[in-house]
Amino acid sequence: xxxxxxxxxxxxxxxxxxxxxxxxxxxxxxxxxxxxxxxxxxxxxxxxxxxxxxxxxxxxxxxxxxxxxxxxxxxxxxxxxxxxxxxxxxxxxxxxxxxxxxxxxxxxxxxxxxxxxxxxxxxxxxxxxxxxxxxxxxxxxxxxxxxxxxxxxxxxxxxxxxxxxxxxxxxxxxxxxxxxxxxxxxxxxxxxxxxxxxxxxxxxxxxxxxxxxxxxxxxxxxxxxxxxxxxxxxxxxxxxxxxxxxxxxxxxxxxxxxxxxxxxxxxxxxxxxxxxxxxxxxx
Amino acid sequence: xxxxxxxxxxxxxxxxxxxxxxxxxxxxxxxxxxxxxxxxxxxxxxxxxxxxxxxxxxxxxxxxxxxxxxxxxxxxxxxxxxxxxxxxxxxxxxxxxxxxxxxxxxxxxxxxxxxxxxxxxxxxxxxxxxxxxxxxxxxxxxxxxxxxxxxxxxxxxxxxxxxxxxxxxxxxxxxxxxxxxxxxxxxxxxxxxxxxxxxxxxxxxxxxxxxxxxxxxxxxxxxxxxxxxxxxxxxxxxxxxxxxxxxxxxxxxxxxxxxxxxxxxxxxxxxxxxxxxxxxxxxxxxxxxxxxxxxxxxxxxxxxxxxxxxxxxxxxxxxxxxxxxxxxxxxxxxxxxxxxxxxxxxxxxxxxxxxxxxxxxxxxxxxxxxxxxxxxxxxxxxxxxxxxxxxxxxxxxxxxxxxxxx
Numbered sequence: 001x002x003x004x005x006x007x008x009x010x011x012x013x014x015x016x017x018x019x020x021x022x023x024x025x026x027x028x029x030x031x032x033x034x035x036x037x038x039x040x041x042x043x044x045x046x047x048x049x050x051x052x053x054x055x056x057x058x059x060x061x062x063x064x065x066x067x068x069x070x071x072x073x074x075x076x077x078x079x080x081x082x083x084x085x086x087x088x089x090x091x092x093x094x095x096x097x098x099x100x101x102x103x104x105x106x107x108x109x110x111x112x113x114x115x116x117x118x119x120x121x122x123x124x125x126x127x128x129x130x131x132x133x134x135x136x137x138x139x140x141x142x143x144x145x146x147x148x149x150x151x152x153x154x155x156x157x158x159x160x161x162x163x164x165x166x167x168x169x170x171x172x173x174x175x176x177x178x179x180x181x182x183x184x185x186x187x188x189x190x191x192x193x194x195x196x197x198x199x200x201x202x203x204x205x206x207x208x209x210x211x212x213x214x215x216x217x218x219x220x221x222x223x224x225x226x227x228x229x230x231x232x233x234x235x236x237x238x239x240x241x242x243x244x245x246x247x248x249x250x251x252x253x254x255x256x257x258x259x260x261x262x263x264x265x266x267x268x269x270x271x272x273x274x275x276x277x278x279x280x281x282x283x
Numbered sequence: 284x285x286x287x288x289x290x291x292x293x294x295x296x297x298x299x300x301x302x303x304x305x306x307x308x309x310x311x312x313x314x315x316x317x318x319x320x321x322x323x324x325x326x327x328x329x330x331x332x333x334x335x336x337x338x339x340x341x342x343x344x345x346x347x348x349x350x351x352x353x354x355x356x357x358x359x360x361x362x363x364x365x366x367x368x369x370x371x372x373x374x375x376x377x378x379x380x381x382x383x384x385x386x387x388x389x390x391x392x393x394x395x396x397x398x399x400x401x402x403x404x405x406x407x408x409x410x411x412x413x414x415x416x417x418x419x420x421x422x423x424x425x426x427x428x429x430x431x432x433x434x435x436x437x438x439x440x441x442x443x444x445x446x447x448x449x450x451x452x453x454x455x456x457x458x459x460x461x462x463x464x465x466x467x468x469x470x471x472x473x474x475x476x477x478x479x480x481x482x483x484x485x486x487x488x489x490x491x492x493x494x495x496x497x498x499x500x501x502x503x504x505x506x507x508x509x510x511x512x513x514x515x516x517x518x519x520x521x522x523x524x525x526x527x528x529x530x531x532x533x534x535x536x537x538x539x540x541x542x543x544x545x546x547x548x549x550x551x552x553x554x555x556x557x558x559x560x561x562x563x564x565x566x567x568x569x570x571x572x573x574x575x576x577x578x579x580x581x582x583x584x585x586x587x588x589x590x591x592x593x594x595x596x597x598x599x600x601x602x603x604x605x606x607x608x609x610x611x612x613x614x615x616x617x618x619x620x621x622x623x624x625x626x627x628x629x630x631x632x633x634x635x636x637x638x639x640x641x642x643x644x645x646x647x648x649x650x651x652x653x654x655x656x657x658x659x660x661x662x663x664x665x666x667x668x669x670x671x672x673x674x675x676x677x678x679x680x681x682x683x684x685x686x687x688x689x
Contacts, residue, residue, distance in 0.1 A: 002503065002507050005503050005506075006500065006503060009499040009500055009503060012499065013497060013499070016497075111335050111336055111339060112336045112549070112552075112553055113336065113520060113523065113553045114553065115523060115552075115553055115554060115555035115558070116555075117555055117557065118527075123530070123531075124533065125531060125532070125533060128503070128506060128532055128533070130528075130531030130532060130533075131531075132531055133499070133531065201527075202496060202497070202524055202527060202528070203496035203520065203523050203524035203527065204496075204520045204523035204524065204553060204554075206336075206520065208333070212494055212496060243497075244499070244500055247500040248500055248503070248504070251489055251490055251491075252463075252489070252490065252491035252492060252495055252497075252500070252501070253463050253490060253491065253492050256492065
């Protein structure tokens with residue numbers, strides 16, 4: 001029973017990791033932008049849920065997607081697009097943006113953390129499995145399904161994949177790559193907002209919320225293979241389950257160490273991650 | 284992209300290092316040496332970084348005390364002039380700023396610190412300069428510096444009474460949950476020694492990194508171990524995630540009460556009262572503590588900082604520190620360190636938590652232990668107290684089971 005519990009805990013941790021890494025799969029994995037502000041988009045999503053907590057969680061999800069997504073587009077238009085192809089510069093740039101956003105949050109909402117009360121329909125659970133955790137799991141899987149449909153079935157999604165695989169060829173084939181870049185940022189940042197709403201069910205909401213999760217998000221994307229949706233899904237759940245079992249047998253600090261060690265070892269064997277994006281582009 | 288990955292992570296480290304050093308600069312030195320008609324005092328807390336959430340409120344309480352003293356005519360006929368510095372949640376910065384306050388601003392004394400790490404970093408600075416630090420937070424004990432006054436609880440005024448209370452309630456199997464740093468580990472060492480001598484059984488011990496938010500596994504282990512009670516030494520944000528996970532798993536305070544020693548009114552608000560209502564906390568002061576002195580303190584704090592603000596134990600201990608120092612200076616007739624130390628011995632003031640007396644032996648204060656129950660409105664209702672202030676015993680010399688701990 002304890003083992004089954006732990007498996008569920010691992011899956012639900014994996015779902016959280018997946019939600020925070022999904023958006024990054026596109027902005028970092030696909031566009032090569034090391035977006036340190038991704039964590040702050042998560043924070044913005046969480047504060048959106050806080051502001052809207054009277055209205056309801058289900059309203060907060062799309063609103064957070066739109067607010068974080070719109071901010072992502074603004075960031076892309078104003079700053080990031082001047083830095084494409086210069087990954088290190090985007091790191092410093094977005095790190096600065098993340099500090100500004102954290103300070104803004106501190107000015108608007110104050111330094112102390114705030115709490116979001118879970119809606120009544122999410123309190124309680126089936127046996128030891130809390131509804132809130134089940135909800136996060138379902139939400140993560142729904143996001144993955146929606147993205148998969150978008151990428152394979154819809155015109156905009158297919159354009160996104162085309163740009164991802166070969167920007168020049170896509171451009172000469174008539175794809176408006178700048179527009180695709182904007183959409184990618186809308187999607188990537190918007191998903192961070194959705195992740196932020198989900199995180200309010202687990203822990204506190206504060207200006208530095210995103211910094212707790214940003215490293216994990218990068219780990220998932222790198223381990224999964226840059227820009228690979230399937231890779232991110234597998235990496236997130238694998239790490240979640242690994243973490244939960246190591247923690248069950250040892251403790252939380254050691255679990256973190258073990259997970260890091262496993263990822264380092266894994267990247268030694270497979271530096272490109274689980275899956276590789278095959279492309280004929282001359283990069 | 285994949286080949287270049289190594290360098291982005293090197294740069295990431297670099298960026299973090301940059302950010303940390305950037306936080307250390309700034310804050311132009313204020314004024315020169317002490318002028319004739321004011322006395323400068325240092326106020327040194329983390330106003331930025333992870334500890335700012337807690338320490339800013341203590342600073343506010345200390346500044347309130349300084350304003351009150353000034354309004355009443357000051358000390359030795361002079362107004363107090365606070366020099367506020369930011370320790371930035373960074374221990375070397377605390378040591379640096381302490382040195383700056385002493386040698387550059389020539390303050391008469393310093394009020395400050397929260398984490399044990401910050402106190403340990405400042406301790407040699409104050410001892411070297413023969414200057415005084417007033418430290419306002421409950422801590423793990425096993426320390427006594429001639430240049431520090433401790434106005435928060437030591438272990439025999441908080442943790443031991445908390446354990447006594449659990450034992451009285453018939454709780455025999457206790458599970459320990461704490462953050463992974465010096466205070467919880469030392470506290471748990473003491474708890475284990477107490478348990479061994481008093482027929483209690485420790486059925487589990489879990490540490491999580493500071494800032495940790497994933498408590499499902501810990502809660503699962505709690506469910507497996509089925510303790511009578513949980514002794515919680517988690518610090519900061521982690522408490523929010525811990526209590527949410529506990530409630531999410533359907534574990535109620537009735538089935539498995541927790542006793543927290545780092546959760547006060549300020550933290551309850553952040554956790555969300557409905558997540559923690561019914562659980563226990565151990566402190567020496569609550570906003571609801573009866574007495575005219577406390578009513579005045581709460582009213583003054585709300586008038587100064589806003590009606591929705593709450594007061595808490597560390598805030599009250601910071602406020603007390605300023606009042607006790609001022610009384611010692613008035614008695615000594617000078618701000619000179621050795622004279623103030625000598626005068627401070629035995630000073631007793633009527634403060635929000637009751638009568639607070641400085642113990643001349645170890646420069647801690649006598650404090651009444653209070654166990655409280657968190658209410659659905661976020662306030663804490665006292666359910667037990669020690670009846671009289673307990674003599675501070677930082678090395679637990681008065682307890683036979685504690686021999687060998689220090």
